[in-house]
Amino acid sequence: MQNKKEKILVVEDDGQIRKFLQFALEQVGFTVSTAGSAQDGLSQLVTGQTDLILLDLGLPDFDGLEVIRKIREWSEIPIIVISARDQDKDKISALDQGADDYLTKPFSTVELLARIRVALRHRDRLDGHKSETSATVGELTINFGKRLVYLKGEELHTTPLEYALLSFLFKNIGRVVTTKSLLQELYGISHNDDTQALRALMAGLRRKIERNPATPRYILTEIGVGYRLVDE
Numbered sequence: 001m002q003n004k005k006e007k008i009l010v011v012e013d014d015g016q017i018r019k020f021l022q023f024a025l026e027q028v029g030f031t032v033s034t035a036g037s038a039q040d041g042l043s044q045l046v047t048g049q050t051d052l053i054l055l056d057l058g059l060p061d062f063d064g065l066e067v068i069r070k071i072r073e074w075s076e077i078p079i080i081v082i083s084a085r086d087q088d089k090d091k092i093s094a095l096d097q098g099a100d101d102y103l104t105k106p107f108s109t110v111e112l113l114a115r116i117r118v119a120l121r122h123r124d125r126l127d128g129h130k131s132e133t134s135a136t137v138g139e140l141t142i143n144f145g146k147r148l149v150y151l152k153g154e155e156l157h158t159t160p161l162e163y164a165l166l167s168f169l170f171k172n173i174g175r176v177v178t179t180k181s182l183l184q185e186l187y188g189i190s191h192n193d194d195t196q197a198l199r200a201l202m203a204g205l206r207r208k209i210e211r212n213p214a215t216p217r218y219i220l221t222e223i224g225v226g227y228r229l230v231d232e
Contacts, residue, residue: 006051006120007031011041011067012082013060017105021054021082024109038062042070050077052119057083057094065097072098078119082107088224095178095225102176102225118174118231135170137230140209140218142170151209161186162205169219174231176222202227 008030012018015036022032033048035041038059045053053071057064068079081094086104094102100119103112133145141150147163149156158166168185169177183198206213220228 005029005031007033007049008052008054008116009041009044009050010034010054011038011059011064012054012056013037013058014056017056021112024112028113036060038064038067042067045071045075045077051123052078052080052116054080054082055099057081057085057090065093068094068097068099076123078123080112080115080119082112091176091225092178092180095176096180100175121231122172122174135173137170137173137218142166149209156208158205158208161201162208165201165205166209169227169229173229176226176228178226180226182226 008025010018010021010025010032012021012034013036018034018036022034025032033044033050035044038061041053041055044050055064055067059067064081064083068081071077071079079099081099081102082105083090083094083102084105091102100122101115103115134141134143136142139152142148143150144167147167149158149163149166164186165182168182179195179198183194186201187194187197202219203213206216206219209218210216218230220230222228
């Protein structure tokens, strides 16, 4: 599945889940290390090479949200939260703290592997393609240098706010972007509760880029959390 053996660190206090995840990930070619506590996980992270973290929130020594904050103080390593907490506020908190994605237990191995592939591709884009001036999803292309958007090769007129919204989503392609982070990016911290403005802006952008805005292909709504630009 991979050209090289990426190493995944599983931080999970349930021994059975740790063993299951280790087995499933090693079956498809990953190298896996495990930790049963936040402290053990952080120690492994700072002393060894790790490409991605699967992190449970309900750890015995530190809450997972605190672990995300600690990691984000010095590392941009992809973090996928795996948790039994299924409330939108928990997902939003994890994503706003810097997690790349969030899976609620129970989840399928197929879905987990898909999320891992997306997170690793996003890391590779950040690491290896920072000088690229354009990005494409399906028939939709954005040119960051010229601040232009193209659909099916034709230039698409967007307002400055529509461009800023689409640009932010492209820079986080495949990741869930919370409503709060979008509002702060577009309007500043003083307008981070104006969700109606964001919904109106999103509706206008979808009318321009989606064949059927009611069933979008490019920008998906993560209900109660935010939006995701699909990674095709």
